[in-house]
Amino acid sequence: MDAVQVVAEPRRREILRLVWDEERSAGEIADRFDVTFGAVSQHLRVLRDAGLVTLRQDGKKRFYRADREALGPLAAYLQSMWADRLDTLAELSEAAERAERGEGTDT
Incomplete structure (x- = not known):
């Protein structure tokens, strides 16, 4: 399977x-998802087999x-x-704050 x-x-x-910016344990990664640890482990294996992530083992x-x-x-x-996703999230957050303050979006 290619990287794309x-x-x-x-x-x-x-x-x-x-x-991307920091090393994380498999358990820490799995905690971020609403699927089983086994499912996340399979995704990690695909990423590792494709050479897109590095693996470091420390004990277990x-x-x-x-x-x-x-x-x-x-x-x-x-x-x-x-x-782009973060920019969109920031824009939505700012719009929600303006709406809570009762400010319109018209300028």
Whole structure:
């Protein structure tokens, strides 16, 4: 499976986002999802087999981190996608605050 196919799956993109800037344990990653640990583990395996995350084992714990170099041009695309989502969230939050204060959106 190529990198584009791997990151096409929404949960795997979310996993990449979680491990983009910092290493996280498999349990910490799984806690962020509403599916079983086994399901998250399978997604982590796909990401690892594609070379998109690195794995470090410390005793029984497994720690994952995104391998940005392996993502190549997809890394910039993912970062811009996440930034766009954050911008949209900020805009929605600001609109909700204005609505609570009774301010209109007309200028």
